[in-house]
Amino acid sequence: MRYISLVRRLFHKFGFDISRFEENQLGRNPFADMERFVADSDSTTIFDVGANVGQSVERFRLHFPLSQIHSFEPSPGAYRELQALAASRSGVTAWNVALGAAPGKAMLNENEYSVMNSMLELGEQGWGCVEKQTEVSLQSIDAFCREQNVDRIDILKSDTQGCDLDVFRGAEQMMRKHRIGLIMCEVNFAELYRGAAPFDAIFRFLLDRDFALVAFYAIHFSRNTAGWTDALFVNKVVHQQAIS
Numbered sequence: 001m002r003y004i005s006l007v008r009r010l011f012h013k014f015g016f017d018i019s020r021f022e023e024n025q026l027g028r029n030p031f032a033d034m035e036r037f038v039a040d041s042d043s044t045t046i047f048d049v050g051a052n053v054g055q056s057v058e059r060f061r062l063h064f065p066l067s068q069i070h071s072f073e074p075s076p077g078a079y080r081e082l083q084a085l086a087a088s089r090s091g092v093t094a095w096n097v098a099l100g101a102a103p104g105k106a107m108l109n110e111n112e113y114s115v116m117n118s119m120l121e122l123g124e125q126g127w128g129c130v131e132k133q134t135e136v137s138l139q140s141i142d143a144f145c146r147e148q149n150v151d152r153i154d155i156l157k158s159d160t161q162g163c164d165l166d167v168f169r170g171a172e173q174m175m176r177k178h179r180i181g182l183i184m185c186e187v188n189f190a191e192l193y194r195g196a197a198p199f200d201a202i203f204r205f206l207l208d209r210d211f212a213l214v215a216f217y218a219i220h221f222s223r224n225t226a227g228w229t230d231a232l233f234v235n236k237v238v239h240q241q242a243i244s
Contacts, residue, residue: 027215030184030232031063037182037234038154040064042091045152047141049099049167050159052115053078054085057092060155067091067154074098074136078114097137099160101169104138118161123191125222140170151179158185162196168205175209178237183211185233189226210236 026033038044044067048056051071060069069092073079079096086094098106098119106119113128122130144150153174158164164185174180183206187199203213214232221227 027217030215030217030230031059033214033232034155034182034184035063037239038064040066042066042068044068044154045150046070046155046157047153048072048157050161051078051082051094052117052159053081056157056159057082057085057089060157061089061092064155069093070095070148070150072097072099074108074134075110075114075117076134077110078117097139099141099144099158099167099170100138100163101166102138102140103143105135106138108134108136110134116161118163118193120162120193120195123194123196125190125227126192141167142171142173145174145179153180155182155184156180158183161186162188162193165197165202165205168202175211175235178210178235181235181238183233183235185231186228187231188228190222190228192222192228206233212236212239 040063044064046060046064046067046069048060048069048071051057051073054071057069057071060067071082071086071092072095073082074097076096079094083094086092098108100106108117108119109121109130110117110132111122111128112131116122116126116128122128141153141156145153156171158167160167168175171180185202187202188196189199211233214234217230217232219226219229
């Protein structure tokens with residue numbers, strides 16, 4: 001034990017730590033955790049909402065190489081990069097549209113850092129600056145699924161910079177019919193955006209629609225308090241059907 005303690009102190013000097021590794025432990029990697037609930041096949045459907053330039057596409061492709069991925073990005077500039085990536089990857093379709101509570105139009109605040117683009121204004125702890133506003137098209141998940149004949153979403157990933165609750169409100173019918181299996185979303189604890197739904201509102205909304213929290217992942221801190229993290233939820237009915 002004394003040897004382990006000495007080694008740990010040595011690692012600490014270089015900014016590292018040693019911890020016990022437990023294979024298949026929940027809460028380490030959201031994409032690996034998704035594999036517990038979703039099988040990879042050519043009928044597996046993934047919605048990547050707030051895709052930016054396709055960072056999540058690559059990670060989904062690694063864990064679900066046979067899946068069909070619909071990636072949604074409203075910013076024209078980011079969408080061009082996403083579209084180029086999608087064209088080089090089988091099973092990936094890019095859509096230049098924002099998903100929200102209902103179809104329509106909205107103004108997108110385009111930040112100097114594209115990952116901070118949002119329909120909402122920057123909050124006290126947000127960063128970057130808005131360079132321009134762009135009118136973008138809005139669609140809801142329910143309407144999109146009707147139009148594109150999508151009857152099931154195995155994984156819904158939402159990272160829309162404070163607008164995730166609106167995305168979920170636009171999926172009311174799909175949720176009520178238990179046609180969404182997993183939801184991964186970014187949840188904010190700090191005021192990165194003005195008017196963003198707090199975590200408890202998102203948690204209550206999903207809980208009321210038969211979702212259960214699987215895990216939180218790495219927490220990012222802002223001003224010595226919790227800033228934001230990713231959370232994974234599973235639909236209890238879909239999960240029960242899968243294991244029964």
